[in-house]
Amino acid sequence: MNDTKPKITVVGSGYVGMAMSALLSQICNVTVYDIDLKRVKLINQGISTVDEAEIHEFLNTKNLNLHATSCKKEAFKNAQFIILAVPTNFDEVKNFFDTSILDQIIKDIKNIDNTATIIIKSTIPIGYTSNQCRIYNTDSIIFSPEFLREGQSLYDCLNPSRIILGSNSKEAQMFAKLLSDASEIDDPKILFMSSKEAESVKLFSNSYLAMRVAFFNELDSFSYGKGLNTKNIIEGVSSDPRIGDYYNNPSFGYGGYCLPKDTKQLLNSFENIPQSLIEATINSNAIRKNYLRDIIIKLKPNNVGIYRLIMKADSDNFRYSAILDLINGLKDKGINLIIYEPN
Numbered sequence: 001m002n003d004t005k006p007k008i009t010v011v012g013s014g015y016v017g018m019a020m021s022a023l024l025s026q027i028c029n030v031t032v033y034d035i036d037l038k039r040v041k042l043i044n045q046g047i048s049t050v051d052e053a054e055i056h057e058f059l060n061t062k063n064l065n066l067h068a069t070s071c072k073k074e075a076f077k078n079a080q081f082i083i084l085a086v087p088t089n090f091d092e093v094k095n096f097f098d099t100s101i102l103d104q105i106i107k108d109i110k111n112i113d114n115t116a117t118i119i120i121k122s123t124i125p126i127g128y129t130s131n132q133c134r135i136y137n138t139d140s141i142i143f144s145p146e147f148l149r150e151g152q153s154l155y156d157c158l159n160p161s162r163i164i165l166g167s168n169s170k171e172a173q174m175f176a177k178l179l180s181d182a183s184e185i186d187d188p189k190i191l192f193m194s195s196k197e198a199e200s201v202k203l204f205s206n207s208y209l210a211m212r213v214a215f216f217n218e219l220d221s222f223s224y225g226k227g228l229n230t231k232n233i234i235e236g237v238s239s240d241p242r243i244g245d246y247y248n249n250p251s252f253g254y255g256g257y258c259l260p261k262d263t264k265q266l267l268n269s270f271e272n273i274p275q276s277l278i279e280a281t282i283n284s285n286a287i288r289k290n291y292l293r294d295i296i297i298k299l300k301p302n303n304v305g306i307y308r309l310i311m312k313a314d315s316d317n318f319r320y321s322a323i324l325d326l327i328n329g330l331k332d333k334g335i336n337l338i339i340y341e342p343n
Contacts, residue, residue: 003029005027005028005029005065006028006029006080006081006178007028007029007031007078007079007080008024008028008029008030008031008079008080008081008082008083008178009030009031009032009033009075009076009079009081009082009083009116010024010030010031010032010033010082010083010085011032011033011034011075011082011083011084011085011086011105012032012033012034012084012085012086012087013032013034013036013039013043013049013050013068014049014050014085014087015050015052015148015150015153016085016121016122016146016148016153017032017034017083017085018048018049018050018052018055018153018154019052019055019148019153019154019156019157020083020085020121020146020157021043021066022048022055022058022059022062022064022066022154022157023154023157023158023179023182023183024178024179024182025064025065025066026062026064026182027178027181027182028065028178028182029065030064030065030066030067031067031068031069031074031075031079032066032067032068032069032075033068033069033070033071033072033075033076034049034068034070035070036070037070039068040068040069040070041068043066043067043068044067044068046059046060047059050150050153051343052150052151052152052153052154054152054154054155055153055154058154072108072112073112076108076109076112076113076116077112077113078113079113079116080116080117081116081117081118081119081171081175081178082109082116082117082118082119083119083121084102084105084106084118084119084120084121084122085121085122085146086101086102086105086122087101087122087257088101088102088122088123088124088261089261090260090261090264090265095264095268096125096265096268097123097124097125097128097261097265099122099124099125099128102120102122102124102128106118106132106136106141110136116140117140117141117142117171117175118140118141118142119142119143119144119175120141120142120143120144121144121145121146123145123202123203123206123258123261123262123265124143124199125199125265125268125269126196126199126200126203126269127196127199128143128199129141129142129143129166129195129196129198129199130195130196133195139167139169140169140171142165142166142167142169142171142172142175142195143165143166143167143195143198143199144163144164144165144166144172144175144198145164145166145198145199145201145202145205147160147161147162147205150256157179157182157183158182158183158184158185159183159184159185160179160183160185160188160189161189162188162189162190162191163176163179163180163188163189163190163191164190164191164192164193164198164201165190165191165192165193165198166193166194166195166196166197166198166199167192167194167195168192168193172192173192176190176192202262203262203265203266203269204266206258206259206262206263207259207262207263207266207278207281209247209254209259210254210259210260210262210263210281210282210285211277211278211281212247212248213247213251213253213254213259213285214253214254214280214281214284214285214288216234216248216249216250217250217251217253217284217285217288218284218288219233219234219237219250220250221288221291224295230250234248234250251322252288252289252292252322252323252325252326253285253286253288253289253322253325254285254322255320255321255322255323255324255325256320256321256322257320260285260320261320263278263281263282264282266278267279267282285322289322289325289326289329290329292326293326293329293330293333296330296335297330297333297335301335302336303335303336303337303338304330304335304336304337304338305337305338305339305340306323306327306337306338306339306340306341307340308323308340308341309321309323309324309339309341309343310341310343318341318343327339
């Protein structure tokens with residue numbers, strides 16, 4: 001480790017944690033904290049904990065200042081910035097993000113070292129950051145949303161579409177500069193705003209993507225029902241530059257770890273404010289899965305083959321994959337399934 005470089009601690013070694021660690025360890029001393037000893041060992045052997053080619057290559061070819069530990073005191077003590085990249089699952093009963101892991105980590109950090117600036121990368125409810133700042137009487141807890149694609153998370157860190165900080169403090173500006181300096185593009189777009197606005201950007205961004213997926217899935221359902229060629233219609237629609245030829249592939253529905261929970265959290269955040277699009281997007285996703293299930297059932301197959309469980313190409317993540325709902329729907333009807341999944 002180079003003692004002259006800033007000390008950064010990253011909590012969590014999933015896609016976000018590994019990408020942020022690889023990115024910042026080019027110019028900082030980065031310590032990854034994880035309770036999973038197998039992951040700690042992998043990182044210290046120069047091996048990525050996630051299956052992403054660019055991260056593997058980065059660890060093998062770059063001179064990085066990176067190590068991992070399962071010791072909280074070692075990880076948190078004297079860190080200038082502590083980045084939190086831990087899961088916040090959606091609690092279907094409470095209809096709200098479960099931030100209990102995040103709550104405990106912030107408490108641990110404050111008990112061990114009260115001088116570090118905490119950067120939250122986990123997706124959180126709107127108002128969470130300001131509430132934590134009130135609890136600890138501090139302005140050194142900052143939300144900075146990530147916009148990473150699984151399978152291309154390091155690429156997106158190196159080529160950020162925008163860098164957003166939910167604060168305009170000196171520490172927020174310093175962290176934004178670190179992200180900018182570690183990237184591969186000149187003068188990336190940097191936006192400073194309130195924590196609630198930054199939290200809203202994250203939820204609205206993912207909800208828009210979910211809405212776009214739902215739109216093209218409904219187009220595909222319409223085409224199937226009318227005996228039309230989906231590809232021709234999508235090409236014609238997407239040729240309009242205002243719409244664009246991207247993020248327009250029909251699927252089993254949006255799934256994965258982010259879009260389902262983020263749309264539900266945003267819907268909850270509206271409370272008494274009128275809305276219809278967000279709720280319609282969530283309902284459309286369920287309708288799509290049921291429609292595909294019913295089509296298959298009507299064919300009365302003896303066996304149904306499932307090719308891969310992963311949520312999308314170039315990912316090794318099965319969590320909340322849209323195909324899982326379709327599998328469960330077919331299983332409930334007693335249909336025999338044969339699943340191919342090399343992972």
